Amino acid sequence: MKCAVLSVGTEILFGQILNTNSVYLSQQLNLMGIDVLYHYTVGDNDSRLSEILQMAFQDCDLVIATGGLGPTEDDMTKETVCRVMDDILREHAPSRTALEEHARERGRALTPNNYKQAMMPSRAVVFDNDAGTAPGFALENGGKYIICMPGPPREMKRMFQRRVRPFLEHFSDSVIYYRTVRTFGIGESSLETRLLGLIDSQSDPTIATYAGEGECSVRVASKRKTISEARDAVDQMIAQIRARIGEYIYSEDNENLADVVGQRLIRQGITISSAESCTGGMFASELVSVPGISDVFDRSLVTYTWNAKTDELGVLPETLETYSAFSEQVAREMAEGLYRKTGSGICISVTGIAGPGGGDSDRPPGSAYIGIVHAGVTEVHFHRGRDVNRDWNRHYAVLAMLDLVNKSIKQ
Amino acid sequence: MKCAVLSVGTEILFGQILNTNSVYLSQQLNLMGIDVLYHYTVGDNDSRLSEILQMAFQDCDLVIATGGLGPTEDDMTKETVCRVMDDILREHAPSRTALEEHARERGRALTPNNYKQAMMPSRAVVFDNDAGTAPGFALENGGKYIICMPGPPREMKRMFQRRVRPFLEHFSDSVIYYRTVRTFGIGESSLETRLLGLIDSQSDPTIATYAGEGECSVRVASKRKTISEARDAVDQMIAQIRARIGEYIYSEDNENLADVVGQRLIRQGITISSAESCTGGMFASELVSVPGISDVFDRSLVTYTWNAKTDELGVLPETLETYSAFSEQVAREMAEGLYRKTGSGICISVTGIAGPGGGDSDRPPGSAYIGIVHAGVTEVHFHRGRDVNRDWNRHYAVLAMLDLVNKSIKQ
Numbered sequence: 001m002k003c004a005v006l007s008v009g010t011e012i013l014f015g016q017i018l019n020t021n022s023v024y025l026s027q028q029l030n031l032m033g034i035d036v037l038y039h040y041t042v043g044d045n046d047s048r049l050s051e052i053l054q055m056a057f058q059d060c061d062l063v064i065a066t067g068g069l070g071p072t073e074d075d076m077t078k079e080t081v082c083r084v085m086d087d088i089l090r091e092h093a094p095s096r097t098a099l100e101e102h103a104r105e106r107g108r109a110l111t112p113n114n115y116k117q118a119m120m121p122s123r124a125v126v127f128d129n130d131a132g133t134a135p136g137f138a139l140e141n142g143g144k145y146i147i148c149m150p151g152p153p154r155e156m157k158r159m160f161q162r163r164v165r166p167f168l169e170h171f172s173d174s175v176i177y178y179r180t181v182r183t184f185g186i187g188e189s190s191l192e193t194r195l196l197g198l199i200d201s202q203s204d205p206t207i208a209t210y211a212g213e214g215e216c217s218v219r220v221a222s223k224r225k226t227i228s229e230a231r232d233a234v235d236q237m238i239a240q241i242r243a244r245i246g247e248y249i250y251s252e253d254n255e256n257l258a259d260v261v262g263q264r265l266i267r268q269g270i271t272i273s274s275a276e277s278c279t280g281g282m283f284a285s286e287l288v289s290v291p292g293i294s295d296v297f298d299r300s301l302v303t304y305t306w307n308a309k310t311d312e313l314g315v316l317p318e319t320l321e322t323y324s325a326f327s328e329q330v331a332r333e334m335a336e337g338l339y340r341k342t343g344s345g346i347c348i349s350v351t352g353i354a355g356p357g358g359g360d361s362d363r364p365p366g367s368a369y370i371g372i373v374h375a376g377v378t379e380v381h382f383h384r385g386r387d388v389n390r391d392w393n394r395h396y397a398v399l400a401m402l403d404l405v406n407k408s409i410k411q
Numbered sequence: 412m413k414c415a416v417l418s419v420g421t422e423i424l425f426g427q428i429l430n431t432n433s434v435y436l437s438q439q440l441n442l443m444g445i446d447v448l449y450h451y452t453v454g455d456n457d458s459r460l461s462e463i464l465q466m467a468f469q470d471c472d473l474v475i476a477t478g479g480l481g482p483t484e485d486d487m488t489k490e491t492v493c494r495v496m497d498d499i500l501r502e503h504a505p506s507r508t509a510l511e512e513h514a515r516e517r518g519r520a521l522t523p524n525n526y527k528q529a530m531m532p533s534r535a536v537v538f539d540n541d542a543g544t545a546p547g548f549a550l551e552n553g554g555k556y557i558i559c560m561p562g563p564p565r566e567m568k569r570m571f572q573r574r575v576r577p578f579l580e581h582f583s584d585s586v587i588y589y590r591t592v593r594t595f596g597i598g599e600s601s602l603e604t605r606l607l608g609l610i611d612s613q614s615d616p617t618i619a620t621y622a623g624e625g626e627c628s629v630r631v632a633s634k635r636k637t638i639s640e641a642r643d644a645v646d647q648m649i650a651q652i653r654a655r656i657g658e659y660i661y662s663e664d665n666e667n668l669a670d671v672v673g674q675r676l677i678r679q680g681i682t683i684s685s686a687e688s689c690t691g692g693m694f695a696s697e698l699v700s701v702p703g704i705s706d707v708f709d710r711s712l713v714t715y716t717w718n719a720k721t722d723e724l725g726v727l728p729e730t731l732e733t734y735s736a737f738s739e740q741v742a743r744e745m746a747e748g749l750y751r752k753t754g755s756g757i758c759i760s761v762t763g764i765a766g767p768g769g770g771d772s773d774r775p776p777g778s779a780y781i782g783i784v785h786a787g788v789t790e791v792h793f794h795r796g797r798d799v800n801r802d803w804n805r806h807y808a809v810l811a812m813l814d815l816v817n818k819s820i821k822q
Contacts, residue, residue, distance in 0.1 A: 013447045015437030016621070018429060022452075026426030036424045037459065039452035041433075048448060048470070055466055059459070210427070280699025281692030284713045288691025289802055291767070299719035301712055302695045308710035311752070312723075341722070356702070391700055 001034045001171065004056040008067035008077050009151055010043040020153055021066045028160060032168060032176050033223055034062070044074040053084045057144045064164075067151030069134040071113040077148055082121050085141040092120035095128070095135045102133055127163035131155045138167055177230035178221035180254035181241060184403045188216050194244050198237070205237045214386075214396040217254070250406055257402045262290030264409055265297075270345035272405070274300040275313055275334040277325065278352040278368055283398045298344050303334070313337030313349075325351055326359075328369050328380045335371030336378055346408065347373040348401055352383070355393045359385070366393030370401055374408045412445045412582065415467040419478035419488050420562055421454040431564055432477045439571060443579060443587050444634055445473070455485040464495045468555045475575075478562030480545040482524040488559055493532050496552040503531035506539070506546045513544055538574035542566045549578055588641035589632035591665035592652060595814045599627050605655050609648070616648045625807040628665070661817055668813045673701030675820055676708075681756035683816070685711040686724055686745040688736065689763040689779055694809045709755050714745070724748030724760075736762055737770075739780050739791045746782030747789055757819065758784040759812055763794070766804045770796070777804030781812055785819045 005022045012019050022039045029036050037059055042048045049068075056063050068077030082089055096118035103110045117134050120126050124137035132155040138147045147164055149156045169175060183191065188211040192199065195218070199207045205222040220237050224230040238252055251260050265272055274283050284300030287293055301312045306325065309315040314337040315330055323329045334349035352368025353359045359367055366385020371378060383400040385393050416433045423430050433450045440447050448470055453459045460479075467474045479488030493500055507529035514521045528545050531537050535548035543566040549558045558575055560567045580586060594602065599622040603610065606629070610618045616633040631648050635641040649663055662671050676683055685694050695711035698704055712723045717736065720726040725748040726741055734740045745760035763779025764770045770778055777796020782789060794811040796804050 007450075013437055013450065014441050015434045015439075015447075018431065018434050019450075020429065023426045023429050026424055028426075030425055036426075037454070037456075038463075039418075039424065039430070039450070041450035043448065045448075051466070051469075052449075055462070058462075276692075279696075280708075281687075281695030281711050281713060282699075284692030284715075285690075285696045285805075288693075288713075288715070288765070288805070291801065294715060297691075298716050299712070299714050299723065300692050301710070301723070302692060302699075303710050304699070304705060304708050305710065308753075312710065312712070342719075354699070390702060394696075394699070 001062055002060045003029055003034050003036050003062040003064060004038040004040060004060045005029070005036055006052065006056065006063055006065040007039070007041040007151075008044060008049065008065060009041070010074075012041050013043050021151070021156055024153070024157060025064055025066075025160070028165070029064070031178060031221055032165070033172065033174075034168070044068055044076055046076055046080050049077065049080045050084050053081070053146070061144060063144075063146045065146060065148045066156050069117070069136065069148060069150050071111075071116050071133075075116075078119065078121065081139065081146055081148060085121065085139050085144075085146060087121040087123050087139060087141070089119040090122045091115075092118055092124075092126055092135070095120060095126060098128060098135070099133060125167065127159050127167075129155055129159055130162070131158045136163070138164075174223045174225055175227050175230055176221060176223050177227055177234055178219055179234055179238060179252060181218045181220065181238060181249055182212075182215060182251040182254060182257070183217065183245060183248040184215045184250055184257060184399055186216060186245065186248045187211075191216050191218065191245065191248075195241065198240060198244075205233050207237065207241075213392070214399050215257070250403065257399055257406065258286040259290055261402045261406045261409075262287055262293050264406065265346070266290075266292050266295050268409060269296065270409055271296050271298055271342075272346040272348070273298045273338055273342040273344040274401075275338040275347070275349040276300055276302045277304060277309070277334070277350060278354045279350050279394050279397050279401070280304065280354070282394050283348070283350065283401050286398055286402070296345075298342050301338065309334065312341075314340065326353055326363075326367075326369070327351070328382070331369035331371035331380050332378055335373045335380075339373040339378075345374070346405055348405060350397060350401055352397055353385070353393075354390050355385070355387060356390060359387075366396060368397045368400070370397075370404055372404055372408060412473055413471045414440055414445050414447050414473040414475060415449040415451060415471045416440070416447055417463065417467065417474055417476040418450070418452040418562075419455060419460065419476060420452070421485075423452050424454050432562070432567055435564070435568060436475055436477075436571070439576070440475070442589060442632055443576070444583070444585075445579070455479055455487060457487055457491050460488065460491045461495050464492070464557070472555060474555075474557045476557060476559045477567050480528070480547065480559060480561050482522075482527050482544075486527075489530065489532065492550065492557055492559060496532065496550050496555075496557060498532040498534050498550060498552070500530040501533045502526075503529055503535075503537055503546070506531060506537060509539060509546070510544060536578065538570050538578075540566055540570055541573070542569045547574070549575075585634045585636055586638050586641055587632060587634050588638055588645055589630055590645055590649060590663060592629045592631065592649060592660055593623075593626065593662040593665060593668070594628065594656060594659040595626045595661055595668060595810055597627060597656065597659045598622075602627050602629065602656065602659075606652065609651060609655075616644050618648065618652075624803070625810050626668070661814065668810055668817065669697040670701055672813045672817045672820075673698055673704050675817065676757070677701075677703055677706055679820060680707065681820055682707050682709055682753075683757040683759070684709045684749055684753040684755040685812075686749040686758070686760040687711055687713045688715060688720070688745070688761060689765045690761050690805050690808050690812070691715065691765070693805050694759070694761065694812050697809055697813070707756075709753050712749065720745065723752075725751065737764055737774075737778075737780070738762070739793070742780035742782035742791045743789055746784045746791075750784040750789075756785070757816055759816060761808060761812055763796070763808055764804075765801050766796070766798060767801060770798075777807060779808045779811070781808075781815055783815055783819060 222233040355365030633644040766776030
């Protein structure tokens with residue numbers, strides 16, 4: 001099946017918003033085995049929209065459109081679509097009832113304009129919107145399909161997952177199942193090398209690697225007759241991947257590292273504190289984004305100056321003078337000082353060079369020493385930076401800290 | 412002038428990357444008074460690309476394309492463009508020399524493929540690329556123009572600013588100048604109301620308001636015969652805006668709040684420390700993103716538990732028990748405890764509810780008390796949250812803290 005993704009909205013043409021809908025839909029459609037040949041964006045303009053639709057249907061069987069379904073004058077996607085697909089608008093009773101209920105619940109009155117949202121092409125399959133007021137729909141004409149969804153990404157994504165994907169799956173005699181494995185500590189090219197035999201040797205499941213911000217993921221997808229066949233194929237492939245790169249995997253379900261670590265700490269009831277220098281509070285900030293973390297997170301002492309390191313953590317002035325703040329010794333004293341103060345189950349410290357500049361050829365900007373006290377034992381690890389930019393370097397050091405905590409408490 | 416923005420690249424159709432080029436170009440072109448009617452994305456496919464070009468030229472005088480100028484087999488933008496614009500490719504000597512120099516500097520040999528990048532349409536105006544190897548160009552045929560630039564955003568933006576914008580300005584007898592004023596503490600609708608007379612009363616300078624993440628900006632743009640006329644018009648309008656909403660403005664040159672505050676602290680040599688609860692290190696992390704901040708930033712004590720607040724900051728257990736951690740009293744004791752410990756020029760504290768959940772109708776999730784000790788005087792401010800989500804709420808509280816610091820040290 002060949003498809004075009006169409007975004008309707010003048011605000012995109014003004015550059016006021018990033019078009020994230022087209023990225024999301026492209027990912028989802030490609031995963032379903034539907035080829036995306038074009039992205040189009042057009043304003044709320046009847047003649048340009050109808051031109052685009054006619055052009056898209058020359059090559060494509062399917063157009064997936066978002067936007068222009070609202071209640072105002074400029075929202076004219078439905079009218080144009082009807083003209084191109086040879087249909088007429090007619091009131092859709094369930095949509096009218098849903099609109100009226102939505103308004104009643106919020107104590108609002110409906111204006112005549114609002115009722116426009118309940119008008120649907122007469123032959124359409126209507127998709128209800130449980131995150132907003134504009135329903136979506138699918139419409140067929142001469143073997144060509146158009147699917148229209150609302151523009152707000154949250155409404156569109158819910159509608160796609162709940163209603164549009166199952167609708168499209170009807171056209172296919174197979175289903176897709178996929179999982180994303182996330183890794184830290186291995187680069188994309190080494191990852192590919194290690195998985196080489198697996199990637200080449202077969203067409204299903206497919207394996208694709210992606211480089212993220214300082215980490216890599218592997219998506220494993222299978223297209224089979226039934227969901228259980230597809231799931232089995234994916235699970236078996238993930239077992240093979242695990243055998244090859246298991247030591248780098250921190251999630252087999254696309255979770256982020258802070259969530260994995262935070263939830264594991266909460267589940268195991270292990271308390272944690274941190275002592276940060278170069279990351280400047282970013283470690284704590286990442287961990288605090290995990291809901292429920294207040295059960296286990298005690299404190300983070302962001303000791304930026306030498307003074308703060310001696311005051312707060314008891315780092316010895318001699319150690320700072322002899323080895324400088326960017327040293328294994330200082331990372332060790334920071335972690336141990338923090339442990340004396342807090343007694344937290346995990347005490348982690350970091351001191352390094354955020355960049356830009358600084359460091360040397362063995363320790364480029366972004367490098368850091370990470371100290372950890374766990375079960376009474378202190379270890380210090382060297383984290384080699386990649387000298388990208390200040391914020392990226394700090395983020396990458398935070399990932400290294402989370403990874404270290406994760407490995408310490410993995411059971 | 413009417414224009415289409417065209418992105419060439421299969422990776423966009425796979426949903427592997429966000430199309431940020433089209434946002435950037437739309438903003439820039441709209442600012443220059445060029446109407447953007449369409450965005451198109453197409454893979455590296457000759458027949459689809461030429462169809463799109465023909466369609467675009469039906470409505471538009473100008474197509475701005477990015478991508479497909481590289482040295483590999485699939486890069487065929489130039490070939491297709493030549494066919495549509497009735498031209499032929501020919502070696503462009505200065506581009507060949509530049510390529511050879513680029514390779515020599517890096518000690519690399521050029522492959523035959525590389526020389527493809529020096530082939531240019533014979534009638535083209537060539538734009539050199541000082542951030543990469545693929546040159547861009549402009550080509551005219553029958554009054555229609557196409558401009559092709561490389562796909563990597565960094566290369567594209569530099570080429571647009573250095574070469575393409577001046578080229579396009581030739582077609583116009585006027586220049587554009589604009590500035591962006593940034594505000595905190597006023598919503599977009601109040602902002603519009605306050606600027607109402609200014610926004611309506613004239614067509615140049617134009618005034619547009621934008622809602623960002625917890626803050627709003629106002630862009631003032633003028634199109635005049637000369638740059639100095641345009642600059643004068645913008646400056647005069649900004650003076651009028653300042654008279655109406657000056658108390659909310661923190662930058663008249665599109666800087667972010669952490670940079671404004673950080674640079675002001677550094678310039679004035681005022682030291683700063685923070686004591687954070689609900690923001691969990693995010694305040695420190697934002698401030699530390701400012702290069703050079705180590706001159707003035709001493710420490711942040713992220714005291715998440717009651718214990719940490721009493722240990723680190725000397726908050727009284729009675730105060731916590733009587734008023735709870737989410738109280739004016741605790742914010743005050745946190746700031747004053749921090750000041751006793753550090754003596755920093757500015758000591759700022761925050762305690763609140765990150766959400767989701769918690770708080771009450773007067774103090775929705777995201778609300779916080781912010782304490783500040785400056786020049787020996789303690790003040791506590793209530794920050795009313797908006798209950799968006801945990802990370803947004805924390806970010807908004809950090810902006811409120813930065814805003815308070817900014818107002819304290821503004822001279």
